[in-house]
Amino acid sequence: MPSFTNQIANMVQVGPIVEIAVAPSLLYVQTMTKKGKTIPAPVKAVAMIDTGASGTVVTPGLVQQLGLSPVGTSKMSTPSTVAAVEAAVYNLGLAFPNGVSIPSVMALEAPLGGQHIQCLIGRDVLQHCVLNYVGYINQYTLSF
Amino acid sequence: MLERELATYRANHGQLLGEHKGKFVLIKNDDIVDVFSSIDDALKHGYELFENETFLVKQVLEVDVPHNFTSFQITV
Numbered sequence: 001m002p003s004f005t006n007q008i009a010n011m012v013q014v015g016p017i018v019e020i021a022v023a024p025s026l027l028y029v030q031t032m033t034k035k036g037k038t039i040p041a042p043v044k045a046v047a048m049i050d051t052g053a054s055g056t057v058v059t060p061g062l063v064q065q066l067g068l069s070p071v072g073t074s075k076m077s078t079p080s081t082v083a084a085v086e087a088a089v090y091n092l093g094l095a096f097p098n099g100v101s102i103p104s105v106m107a108l109e110a111p112l113g114g115q116h117i118q119c120l121i122g123r124d125v126l127q128h129c130v131l132n133y134v135g136y137i138n139q140y141t142l143s144f
Numbered sequence: 145m146l147e148r149e150l151a152t153y154r155a156n157h158g159q160l161l162g163e164h165k166g167k168f169v170l171i172k173n174d175d176i177v178d179v180f181s182s183i184d185d186a187l188k189h190g191y192e193l194f195e196n197e198t199f200l201v202k203q204v205l206e207v208d209v210p211h212n213f214t215s216f217q218i219t220v
Contacts, residue, residue: 075210113219
């Protein structure tokens with residue numbers, strides 16, 4: 001079972017974060033390669049494992065760096081929204097440490113203002129994983 | 145953001161629901177391009193036709209269930 005383990009200095013304060021690479025989905029890469037098109041290079045980002053998020057989220061700055069266009073929309077409700085708001089959806093691939101990768105994720109675009117993260121890993125990804133959160137030693141493991 | 149495609153989806157929602165409930169529709173501007181059984185097939189067709197242009201892939205459902213976020217990470 002592919003997995004990675006992260007040790008965080010203070011997991012209470014910063015949360016279960018991980019440095020990932022965000023890229024176009026494998027489907028996009030395969031189709032565009034066949035057509036002889038240029039593929040955007042992966043972009044590094046800090047992501048947080050967020051069990052309070054039903055979907056994966058990336059910041060507008062991140063998708064701007066990739067130069068990708070949205071392929072959908074989805075409504076989202078947050079603690080600060082009165083009614084659900086429409087968000088753009090991008091088809092992305094995520095690469096975690098230790099060679100663990102997810103070839104296709106439908107990620108919502110939303111600002112993560114004033115924070116140290118550019119991506120939330122939501123339950124759409126976590127539904128395929130085992131998350132082992134060992135709080136007393138500031139360590140977690142994600143296995144796929 | 146995809147307003148034209150969403151308007152096309154809404155205008156044809158009744159018919160799509162009657163004939164293709166649960167499937168994935170591919171829409172570009174005012175045109176319903178095709179309907180697919182899987183989201184990957186719809187995306188692949190979209191990339192083949194429109195490359196990196198904006199297009200809409202949407203599952204045909206009676207009601208769209210919003211994604212929910214219980215933490216304050218998102219600032220919308």
